[in-house]
Amino acid sequence: MQLDLFAQLDDDPQPPKPETAITLPRPTAGQWAPAPPKRPASTAARPERRRGPEFAMRPADGPTFGEAVSSAWYRAQGGTRMEIPLGIVATLALWPQKGYARTIADFFRTLDAPSLLQCVREVAAYWWMRRPDLIDTASPLFKWAEEEHTAHELHAIRATFRAALDANALDHTGHADPEANSYIDLMSWTITNLRHNAARQGLGEYHTPPEICDVMAAQIIGQDPGEIPDDCSLLDPCAGTGGMFRSAAQHVRAMGLDPAKYTWFAQEIDPLAAAGCAVNMIVWGLGVKAMVACGDTLGEGDLWPRAIKHRRAMIKHRDDVAADMAIAYAVGRTRQLLDLATEAA
Template sequence: MQQLDLFAQLDDDPQPPKPEKVITLPKPTAGQWASVRPRPQQPASTAPRPEQRRGPEFASRPTDGPTFGEKVSYAWHHTHGGNRMEIPLGIVATLALWPQKEYPRTFANFFRTLDAESLLQCVREVAAYWWIRRPDLIDIAFPLFKWAEEEHTAHELHAIRATFHAALDANALDHTGHIDPEWNSNVDLMSWTITNLRHNTARQGLGEYHTPPEICDLMAAQTIGRDPGEIPDDCSLLDPCAGTGGMFRSAAQHVRSMGLDPAKYTWFAQEIDPLAAAGCAVNIIVWGLGAKAMVACGDTLAEGDLWPRAIKHRRAMVEQRDNAEARMAIAYALGRTRQLLGMVSEAA
């Protein structure tokens, strides 16, 4: 499977779902675990996977989801990072969204050499990189990145660097550093991180009940079915209480197991918790769900269908992105003109 096109133009909005072509994923949860699915056997005639080509570059047994979340949470709390969950979540999101793929160990070693200020710059650059390509999703995910613009004490910088190292030691890049998004979809790192950072009492107060991964896989398979011919190209998959998108992960992997491309379909997630919605927006990029995937943050029970608001938000963010690019192009042209005029003056 080739890398999905995450650079597609966003000018054409996804069409509203038609009742007879909508798959509503059947669970009223506000977050879910992700599974480590058995990887499908590849036909002998196909090209080898990145892991097979570069075995040493990938962990033979990467840290599983629960262990990953525990290590990140422990590092953050052990260094007394505080109660700002968006910071360790943003660290995991930065590593998951790192654009260069296929060399996780090389990049992990690179990140380990950086000081805290340089790591903050990495957070800002990842957010900017994906804002150009998916401004609607990065705006939803912005709570995970905006802290990098703030001033931090030496103690906070120490906690940030320690958490980066913990995520790297727990194989974050091994889970998300593949060219093929199918291999980046085995574990929902954002969900496991939230699960371990947020206290049980807090989750109960939010009504956040995490569905076991095997149950997500089972419900996705039963809801979608196993006949590729029954899924039309303009099908929409909706999750009204998406959490970080774990049911989408299961559904996308099930669709791939039938030889179909998840990017062909419309994916729409609604989630009331801003941090979970931010994690879902990150996952949509990491899992390669394509240009027709959207997230809306809001109360499904109180507001109902948030599709129109998501479309409006998408258009506004694309317009804002395009305007920013136009201003940058003008600024660059003016700067280049001044530079050339200065060279001419010096020559004269």
């Protein structure tokens, strides 16, 4: 499966308007809110109700998925480099061929470890051409694929790929509809299971349960679509892997609105969590105005100006690289034609 790096690149959107930002706070003990509105009949299907041979009838839930990936990695003695199993999950989540979960899973199972590393590199290159700012933030999850690995490490990588596939990674993220890809935050559950409890306590890292995020999103956003302006932005100053945004996007969809119309700013201090959030922004279909900044919110305050500057710089860099590649291709093709003409003469 060869990826097309140049198909349908997005244009740079207009700068967002932070003055209408809706800040999504962290949960507070005892905080309650009305339940989200029921989905229309056409969009009410949950993952376990999916039909068809290309998707599992009952894909693994988040905790089961995270446990399967972490167990495979540590059982194979993969080591302490969390970015590798996280990058494996990110690669499967971002694989662009949507709608063929079982076929793609079977394809991945036939690959040896070096071929799997090539898949990691290709999916990173594919999305860098489309969302260079997000993939640059997520780069810790992909750079390891450019390194030389021992036979033992390659065995652990392949075992973890198979575990993620067996836990139905593609059944959660392999849909053409981003709503169907947004039921579970696979990056969050993977980080939670890979990182030891003592490490999470030392970092102060506590991922908000998705049910709490759902309740908070319904309370903060409300139930009236008319109250949400088209130019509004949403900011999460301690985003983690973006669980609050997942709930907010699903709540917006339940009201018949498109999350890609709005601006999404995520700030997160942990580079791996920020990388996972950048991946989720793509998987969940939050649109071209979704941005992630990695930094200390308490020490630096609002990081959205940095995120906008970073986005513009990365888009320019992407465009410059694409132009250089196009020139190099044209020169090479011209030489081939000249050689053919010379041989014919």
